[in-house]
Amino acid sequence: MxxxxxxxxxxxxxxxxxxxxxxxxxxxxxxxxxxxxxxxxxxxxxxxxxxxxxxxxxxxxxxxxxxxxxxxxxxxxxxxxxxxxxxxxxxxxxxxxxxxxxxxxxxxxxxxxxxxxxxxxxxxxLWCQGFSEPEAGSDLVALRTSALRDGDDYVINGSKIWTSYVNHADFIILLVRTDPKSTKHRGISVLLVPMDTPGIEVREIPSVVGERYFHEVFFTDVRVPTSVCLGPEHEGWGVVTYALQYERVGAARYARAALSLDRLAELARERGLLEDPLVVDRLAEARTLCEAARMLTYRVIDQRAHDLPPTTDTQIARVANTSADYRVGELAVEILGPEALEYGSFADANFRLAMTAGVAVGATEVQLNMIAARHLELPRE
Ligand SMILES: Cc1cc2nc3c(=O)[nH]c(=O)nc-3n(C[C@H](O)[C@H](O)[C@H](O)COP(=O)(O)OP(=O)(O)OC[C@H]3O[C@@H](n4cnc5c(N)ncnc54)[C@H](O)[C@@H]3O)c2cc1C
The missing domain is CATH 1.10.540.10 (Acyl-CoA dehydrogenase/oxidase, N-terminal domain)
Structure with a gap:
């Protein structure tokens, strides 16, 4: 190879x-x-x-x-x-x-x-993603936002939360329940909705992650033609799982973590901290995590390059990426102390992002559950 x-x-x-x-x-x-x-x-x-x-x-x-x-x-x-x-x-x-x-x-x-x-x-x-709801995050199939048919239209009611970038978006890719009697994975559809449709309201949720990062989006009698449904009606779960496989390894977190680590190592060198074998050991350990995340991501890209269907390698790569990101963020605090949390410093910006990485696109624990069940084939309780 x-x-x-x-x-x-x-x-x-x-x-x-x-x-x-x-x-x-x-x-x-x-x-x-x-x-x-x-x-x-x-x-x-x-x-x-x-x-x-x-x-x-x-x-x-x-x-x-x-x-x-x-x-x-x-x-x-x-x-x-x-x-x-x-x-x-x-x-x-x-x-x-x-x-x-x-x-x-x-x-x-x-x-x-x-x-x-x-x-x-x-x-x-600009697009944004409207999947999560106040009562449907890790358990996404608990979503309640509905889109009910009225002639050739859907009428959407409900709300979404944690929607990144919606304040600037032209469109939202929206997960809704189109069959009101359905539960769990059935009766869900994906709609491609223009953000300027009447009845959509956006409210910002202040957060530590970044400026205007999170929002709630409210839908009140929002009317869109049924032609905005992506894929077969009521079968949106297949669409969303396909999309999430791409999203989970879409961001090259290892690359940002590795660059931050280089800067951290340079700062440690300037301050004579590399005399301490413990610091060297920790830097090396974090570098190993970044490299492992890179290799595991490459494995997923290689599968795509060969047109192979997605596997749990996607979840494995995701967990490796968020772990590397978090470890580098944490290490900056260990090595630089309170200075690492100074607003605007590279270490602070990195740590704030890394903190949320293990929650976005499905919490780490949920990814680990999938790896345990599908990859390791461990029994479910
Ligand atoms: C930076 C960031 C950007 C985001 N952007 C978007 C976006 O653009 N659009 C969108 O739709 N959503 C977005 N989200 C929301 C994200 O998808 C949810 O936060 C995520 O799915 C977790 O859902 P939750 O917040 O409701 O947490 P919960 O589901 O309440 O989970 C809370 C914690 O409980 C634990 N937990 C939950 N279920 C299990 C389980 N089965 N086994 C073990 N432990 C469990 C985990 O530790 C988890 O972290 C974003 C989140 C973040 C952090």
Missing amino acids: EFDWSEDDLQHRAEFQAFLREFLPADWEELSEGGPGSDVQAKFSRQFCHELAERGWLTQHWPSEYGGHDAPPWRHSIIGEECWAIGEPRGPQYMNVNWIGPAVMRFGSDQQKHDHLPPISRGEV
């Missing part, structure tokens, strides 16, 4: 790094501190993604019929690593290219593909 990047891939990375040096503003680090949901970053992401699209890099891994260049998923992972490591200049659009577009490709009608894929591949549109 060949573990090295090809010459072409190395050149692609070098070109992309040169583009970042040229295109990102000098104060990017400061600017990116508010996170992808901040006003300034959401605005910047439109410019940035447009530039990426112009160079054929934004959705290069998509088929050419949908605005891509038929590139292997490895090419897209190079862009993902470089972007995530420096604070994701694609803003919320990383979700579009990682999994919302692929879900539309896989389940969308011809009209939906025509309407949604070109604007995503041109970098013109």
Whole structure:
């Protein structure tokens, strides 16, 4: 097996790094501190993604019929690593290219593909994800937001919570119950809803993660045509599980964790802390976690490159990524002490993000449950 990047891939990375040096503003680090949901970053992401699209890099891994260049998923992972490591200049659009577009490709009608894929591949549109509800997080099938048929329309009522980036979104990919008598995984559908539809209200939830990161979204008699349903009506659970497999390894957390670790090691060196074997040992241990997360993520990308169906390797990679991220955040506090929690410092920004990583896209415990049941085939209680 060949573990090295090809010459072409190395050149692609070098070109992309040169583009970042040229295109990102000098104060990017400061600017990116508010996170992808901040006003300034959401605005910047439109410019940035447009530039990426112009160079054929934004959705290069998509088929050419949908605005891509038929590139292997490895090419897209190079862009993902470089972007995530420096604070994701694609803003919320990383979700579009990682999994919302692929879900539309896989389940969308011809009209939906025509309407949604070109604007995503041109970098013109922001999407958000409306899955979680106050009583339906880890247990997502407990969702209660309903979309009931009225002629050729659905009428949506209910609310979503923790919705990232919704304040800037043009569309929401929304999980609803379309069969009011249904329970659990049945009777659920996925709708592609324009955010300017009357009856949608957004309220911010202040948080430590970043500026304008979390929101509640309320739907009151929101009327949309039934043609916005993605995939078969009442069978949205298949759509959502497909999408989540992509989302779980979409963000190259190991890349950001490894970069933060380099900065931490440099600070430790400057302060003479590398004389302490315990510090060296901890830095090495964290580096190992980052490398393990990278390798386990590559395994999932390799499966995609070979068109193989998703496996629990996705959950394993996710847990490795969030563990590496968290360990680096924690280590910064151990090594730098209270200074690591100074607002605006790289260590603080990293720690705040790392704290939530093991909750977003399904809590770590839930991922571990899946690994135990499906991968290790341990008996369920
Ligand atoms: C940074 C971030 C961004 C997010 N963005 C979005 C978004 O854009 N759209 C969206 O829809 N949602 C979003 N979420 C919500 C996220 O999907 C939920 O927080 C997650 O699914 C957990 O649900 P919950 O918060 O209701 O926690 P709960 O389900 O109440 O779980 C709380 C804790 O209980 C434990 N637990 C729960 N169930 C089990 C179990 N079966 N076994 C063992 N332990 C268990 C876990 O420790 C878990 O952390 C985001 C969350 C975060 C942190």
